[in-house]
Amino acid sequence: MSIKNDLFLRALKGETVERPPVWMMRQAGRYLPEFMAIREKYDFFTRCRTPELASEITVQPIRRYGMDAAILFSDILVIPQAMNIEVQMKPNFGPYLPNPVHDQKGVDEVIVPDVNVELDYVMQAIKATKELLNNDIPLIGFAGSPWTILCYVVQGQGSKTFDKAKEFCFTNPVAAHQLLQKITDTTIAYLKAKVKAGVNAVQVFDSWGGMLSPVDYQEFSFKYIQQIIDALKEEALVIVFGKGCWFALGDMAKSGASALGVDWTCSARNARYLSGGNITLQGNFDPARLLSPPAVIKKMVTQMINEFGKDKYVVNLGHGILPNVPLDNAKAFIDAVKEYQQH
Numbered sequence: 001m002s003i004k005n006d007l008f009l010r011a012l013k014g015e016t017v018e019r020p021p022v023w024m025m026r027q028a029g030r031y032l033p034e035f036m037a038i039r040e041k042y043d044f045f046t047r048c049r050t051p052e053l054a055s056e057i058t059v060q061p062i063r064r065y066g067m068d069a070a071i072l073f074s075d076i077l078v079i080p081q082a083m084n085i086e087v088q089m090k091p092n093f094g095p096y097l098p099n100p101v102h103d104q105k106g107v108d109e110v111i112v113p114d115v116n117v118e119l120d121y122v123m124q125a126i127k128a129t130k131e132l133l134n135n136d137i138p139l140i141g142f143a144g145s146p147w148t149i150l151c152y153v154v155q156g157q158g159s160k161t162f163d164k165a166k167e168f169c170f171t172n173p174v175a176a177h178q179l180l181q182k183i184t185d186t187t188i189a190y191l192k193a194k195v196k197a198g199v200n201a202v203q204v205f206d207s208w209g210g211m212l213s214p215v216d217y218q219e220f221s222f223k224y225i226q227q228i229i230d231a232l233k234e235e236a237l238v239i240v241f242g243k244g245c246w247f248a249l250g251d252m253a254k255s256g257a258s259a260l261g262v263d264w265t266c267s268a269r270n271a272r273y274l275s276g277g278n279i280t281l282q283g284n285f286d287p288a289r290l291l292s293p294p295a296v297i298k299k300m301v302t303q304m305i306n307e308f309g310k311d312k313y314v315v316n317l318g319h320g321i322l323p324n325v326p327l328d329n330a331k332a333f334i335d336a337v338k339e340y341q342q343h
C-alpha cells in the first residue's frame with residue numbers, strides 16, 4: 001500500500017514538491033496536554049514498552065496538527081538497556097544510568113543482544129502505529145549515534161560537556177572503540193528490524209557530536225555513523241542529524257545518507273554551501289523561537305523556506321521542541337509550511 005501524503009519521502013529522494021514537508025523533532029512531547037495525561041498514569045519506559053501507549057502517543061501530534069511525517073515514540077536509550085546496561089528515566093532529571101561503563105571490564109560486560117527478542121516491543125509499537133496511521137503519512141524510526149549513546153553510557157547522565165565520556169575515549173581509546181563497535185552492531189540490527197517492521201525512513205540522532213573537535217568527530221562518531229549508513233542505505237532512506245556538526249556536513253553529504261539535519265546555529269546558505277548544494281537538508285528553526293508570537297513564527301518560517309528553497313528541504317526545528325511551547329505557536333509553525341506559496 002502506498003502512502004497517501006508522500007511529500008516527506010519525495011523530499012528525501014530530492015524530488016520536486018509543491019511545498020516542503022514538515023515535522024518537528026520530539027513532536028510527541030510534554031507541550032501536548034494529551035501527552036501529559038498519559039504521562040501522569042504511566043512511567044516513561046512503560047510508555048515505550050506498551051505498543052498501545054507508544055502508538056497512541058506517536059499519533060497525538062498528528063491528530064492535532066497534521067504533520068507530514070510521524071516519528072515513533074520511543075527513546076535512543078532503549079539500545080543501551082537492551083545491551084545489559086541499566087537505564088532509568090528520572091522525572092525532572094532525565095536519563096540516569098546507575099552503573100556507567102568506565103573501563104575495559106565494563107565494556108566486556110556489554111552485550112550485543114538479539115534485537116528481535118530484546119526490542120520486540122519496539123517492532124510491535126511500529127506495527128500498531130502503522131495501523132493507526134492508515135498509510136496517511138510516513139513513519140520515521142530512529143536511533144542515537146554510537147557516540148551519543150556512549151556519552152550516556154559512560155557519563156551516566158546528561159551533561160553540558162560530557163567530560164567523562166571524552167576522558168574515556170581519550171585515555172582508553174581501545175576500549176572506547178570496542179564499545180562504539182558493539183553499539184554500532186546493535187544499532188544496525190535494530191534499524192534493519194525497524195525497517196522490516198514498517199518504518200519508511202530512519203533518522204540517526206547525533207545529539208552530542210558537536211562536543212567533539214572535527215578530527216575527533218571523524219574518529220569517535222562519524223566513522224560509526226558511516227557504518228550504519230552503509231548497512232542501511234540499500235533498504236531505507238537515512239537522515240543524519242548531528243547537533244553542532246556543521247563542520248561535518250561535507251563528509252556527511254558524501255556518505256550515502258538521503259538527508260542531513262541542521263541546527264539553528266548554521267545558516268541555510270552555509271549549510272547548502274558546506275553540504276555541496278545537492279543533498280536534502282532538514283531543519284533548522286531555533287526551538288526557542290517557537291516562544292515568539294504566532295504571527296512572528298509564521299513570518300520567520302516563510303523566510304526560512306525561502307532561504308533553504310522549497311525543494312530538497314524538510315522543514316523542522318533545529319533540535320527538539322521545548323515543553324513550554326504554547327499549542328497555538330506549534331500550530332503556527334506547521335500551518336506556515338502548509339500555507340507556503342513560492343515567492
Ligand code: CP3
Pocket residue numbers: 024025026027028029030039044071072073074075076077089093094095142144158205207319320
Ligand atoms: O520525537 C519524538 O516525538 C519521538 C520521541 C523521542 C523521545 N526521545 C521521547 C522522550 C525521541 C526522538 C527521543 C530521542 C532522544 N532521547 C535523544 C535524541 C534527540 C535529542 O533531543 O537530542 C536524546 C539525547 C534522548 C535522551 C533523553 N530522553 C533525554 C536527554 C531525556 C530527558 C530530557 C527531556 O526532554 O526530558 C529523555 C526523556 C524523553 N524522551 C522524554 C520524551 C518525550 C521526556 C520525558 C517524559 O516524557 O517523561
